[in-house]
Amino acid sequence: MLTKRFSPEGQSAFEARFEAQKIAFGPVVFQCVRHAWKHGMLDALAAAGEAGIAVEQLAATGRWSPYRLKVVLETCLSAGVVQLVEGRYVLDKAGYCVLSDSITQVNIDFVNDVCYEGLFHLDQSLVTETPAGLPALGQWPTLYQGLAELAEPAQSSWFAFDHLYSDTSFPSILPDVFATAPARVMDIGANTGKFSIAALNHQPTVALHLVDLPQQLAVAQRRLEEEGLAERAHFHPVDMLKPDSAFPGGMDLIWMSQFLSCFSEPVIASILKRAADALAPRGQVLILDTLWDRQRYDIAAYCLINTSPYFTAMASGNSKVYESADYLRLAKDAGLELITSRDGIGYCHSLLRFGKAA
Template sequence: MEFFNKETKTALQAKEAALWIAFAPVVFQAARALRDFGILKAIGDSDDGLTIEQIIQQVNLSRYAVRVLLEAGLGMELLIVNDKKYKVTKTGHFIQHDTLTRINMDFSQDICYKGMFHLQESLQEGKPAGLKELGPWNTIYEGLSILPGTAKESWFNFDHYYSDLAFPTVLPTVFKHKPKNLLDIGGNTGKWSLTCVNYDPDVKVTIMDLPGQIGLATKNIEEKGMADRVDFYPTNILDESLPFPKDFDAIWMSQFLDCFSEAEIISILKRCREALSDNGFVFILEPFWNRQVFKSAAFCLQQTSLYFTAMANGNSQMYHTDDFFACIREAGLEIVEEDDSAGMNYTLLKCKKA
């Protein structure tokens, strides 16, 4: 990946980009309004475009409201206009129809937007100063099960969309050595554990997570009739005085370690090493920004790091492999396999005791 090693813009293009950044909050909210008020859909569903009068007939907004949004949409290149008829551009189409874009926009709005007002404070203090916009917690993970309004749905949609696509592609690697006991750390709602017990009829899975998350996972596991195959281990993984369960053939962490600082990652991996059987493996599924095929994917991950800064915990990020791999080595583990083709943008790491 060589997206970030040279200047690519002319002076004029650079100034245009700077001005886009200056108005980025306005652009974001206007794009959401065009989407959520149904303006993009109304125009996109038409064969030859719509005039402002035709749009007004289909949305519950004043002429003024529709006009300012349409004009903003022209500047954002979501719309074009000819003979007073508006049409949706390719970018506008993706804002309206692309699942990935919709999930990212909803996450940015419902989880990040207000909290990002406190980003500079978070950077100075090393704490998620923006989290107070959602609730009175030290980290967002303490409040996931009780996030207000649409925030809960937006968070889990964002968290699951990427990893869910990767799960089917990594199962053969994880189960190559037929693990009998698998520890799912940070199991969230239990999706991975359910995937495992459905894939291998002999494996026994233990989900280890915060008590609130264990409650969500327990409900989902019981509803699927898999309570006899999945155990639960509620704990606070940051409390080093609390032991890990032992003797697992496989330990699984999916998009989990990016929720922690480097020192915390090392501590967690050291305890994983102790919990592993002699011939067992630690499997880590992570999206590393420097391993992305597309520049837009790297961009999304780099910006997601600031969600961790302002909202999640104040000290973690989406990592570069140089920094992350150093943590693995420091914890006494060795990477024996790397697969950058897992799902949309993930790397699967297979580690053993060094």
């Protein structure tokens, strides 16, 4: 396990106080920087180049009032997104990231469109362990029942966030999935069927069993039919929150990708126990997930840690981005033992391979 320290060594009390003010005004900075990006101010600065451009020149275009420009760009200045050089604004490095880095943009959209309003109720969610902020998006017990019904832009931002982290991992993990030549593979938490499609295309003889809520399976089935792959797919609607809902048995390999973080530890324990019971002799369980303690770079650990409050306030009320030790402990309790692990997959994934304990 890597030791994580996010504050620099030797930070002075004055510097720490400045960092604390950044926390206090974080929501203000977020909204102003987002406004500058979404409404073209950062584009205008990028076009001006190193020479920069004055507020009066920007206002003369008729796109923004001087007041609007000053409020937003001064906050951007305080955040290191822009510089002010002899009265002219110049885009800084952090501003270029906001303007051109896809990860930054997906994260901003996700926080704003999915999380921002509901996070106001994080206090209540932490106390009650229920998604108290979810009514900002819709009336469902958890977010997962409502994914197919999410209004825009929340739906697009949610799937962009989810797929950004998973899609980069799929090409490199398919050899791991089929290393033991499984004939029957079960995709638990199939979501929109992206992994199932990749697996079916990779191995033309495998049979895929998709397990998820009925709403999600309907989306996955439609996509597999469009790809001409539905003949080798079998769909099993299961409510993961019901421990008596068994998974189909005789599986050579059970796959779970970015899935267990959607649930509390007791539910994870139940899912892993049901997965162990569904394995064929010598079958294995593969878990691909974003484990914050196994990240090489602090930037990845930072993003993952700060995704947990979304799970609390918006998704389920009692799930999070876990440490690897949590999964290992719960898997052991379910009768599974770790065979191998591999880190550094895609942006921030680890792959844990389990077999039934002797």
